[in-house]
Amino acid sequence: MKSIYEAKEDNIAKAAQVIKDGGLVAMPTETVYGLGANVYDAQAVARIFEVKRRPTFDPLISHIADFDALPEYVEADQRVWALARRFWPGPLTMVLKRRGSHAGVDLACSGLPTATVRMPDHPVAAALIRQSGVPIVAPSANLFKSVSPTTAQHVYDGLGDQVDMILDGGSCPVGVESTILDVTGMTAVILRAGGTTREDIEDFLGEKVLLSHGEPDRPSAPGQLLRHYAPGHRLRINAEKPQENEFYIGFGTRDGDLNLSPSGDLREAAANLFAFLRQADATAGERTLAMAPIPEYGIGLAINDRIRRASHD
Ligand code: TXA
Ligand code: MG
Numbered sequence: 001m002k003s004i005y006e007a008k009e010d011n012i013a014k015a016a017q018v019i020k021d022g023g024l025v026a027m028p029t030e031t032v033y034g035l036g037a038n039v040y041d042a043q044a045v046a047r048i049f050e051v052k053r054r055p056t057f058d059p060l061i062s063h064i065a066d067f068d069a070l071p072e073y074v075e076a077d078q079r080v081w082a083l084a085r086r087f088w089p090g091p092l093t094m095v096l097k098r099r100g101s102h103a104g105v106d107l108a109c110s111g112l113p114t115a116t117v118r119m120p121d122h123p124v125a126a127a128l129i130r131q132s133g134v135p136i137v138a139p140s141a142n143l144f145k146s147v148s149p150t151t152a153q154h155v156y157d158g159l160g161d162q163v164d165m166i167l168d169g170g171s172c173p174v175g176v177e178s179t180i181l182d183v184t185g186m187t188a189v190i191l192r193a194g195g196t197t198r199e200d201i202e203d204f205l206g207e208k209v210l211l212s213h214g215e216p217d218r219p220s221a222p223g224q225l226l227r228h229y230a231p232g233h234r235l236r237i238n239a240e241k242p243q244e245n246e247f248y249i250g251f252g253t254r255d256g257d258l259n260l261s262p263s264g265d266l267r268e269a270a271a272n273l274f275a276f277l278r279q280a281d282a283t284a285g286e287r288t289l290a291m292a293p294i295p296e297y298g299i300g301l302a303i304n305d306r307i308r309r310a311s312h313d
Pocket of ligand 1: 029031035060109112114115116120139176177178
């Protein structure tokens with residue numbers, strides 16, 4: 001695997017140089033692996049869309065490593081700063097009003113008047129961003145609509161040598177993508193459930209947060225597309241038990257060919273989700289897939305969101 005490099009100091013330094021030179025680096029974050037480029041290099045940003053085969057109307061998240069970088073091209077009011085200080089570094093992405101203009105940022109934001117920013121909670125991502133000296137835009141490092149990568153090998157399996165360097169930082173501990181929170185209006189709205197729970201955001205803000213499932217034809221976050229995160233096999237969800245000829249992914253006391261978390265721990269289940277979907281896909285053969293019911297609270301919201309889209313035909 002010539003493009004996979006262990007995330008050691010010298011390789012991170014090399015990767016930072018690749019970013020500065022306009023290349024693409026896949027980096028581990030606490031959620032999933034991201035396919036990163038310098039946001040101020042419009043050609044590099046364009047290559048991300050090409051390599052992922054992602055439509056350019058689907059905007060990218062800017063990743064920063066320090067709080068000072070937050071207002072670089074967005075407006076941040078007191079509520080935004082408060083959320084950032086409470087939840088960063090961590091799996092919370094905020095949709096913010098943009099200011100200024102730059103070709104790379106415009107492309108990354110698909111020309112929208114908003115930009116999404118997050119500060120990943122991963123030492124490798126943080127070191128890479130700091131050494132690159134610029135915000136790194138990064139979508140999940142997989143082909144558009146397929147299952148997100150939680151290991152360096154997953155990245156290689158999907159994108160191969162089109163990525164200049166894949167930094168291998170092991171498995172991503174959270175395992176589902178960040179929560180996308182739109183804070184451009186009076187009421188905060190979750191556009192994509194993710195690693196930061198709705199409950200934690202509501203507790204902190206002291207008010208209800210809306211959860212948008214989006215309009216399927218006009219998604220404001222294309223993660224809202226009905227079919228997304230899709231394995232190759234058909235997937236039946238909320239399956240109390242397997243039917244004949246089904247590969248069963250269990251949860252808690254519902255055991256199966258695999259079990260997302262025998263102890264019923266939702267965090268463990270989220271961390272295993274994408275790797276298990278891939279493993280199930282690779283081993284189910286003639287069988288189709290079925291998954292046990294997952295409770296609809298905490299990070300369970302994010303798990304159910306992903307498998308709902310993965311199961312849509
Ligand atoms: O955890 C994550 O968020 C990972 C890691 C790598 O940081 N990134 C990730 O990026 O999941 P991506 O591109 O696969 O998903 C980002 C989602 C997309 O559905 C995109 O449409 C939405 O964020 N998005 C980006 N900018 C937006 C904006 N200005 N308004 C609404 N949605 C936006
Ligand atoms: Mg993605």
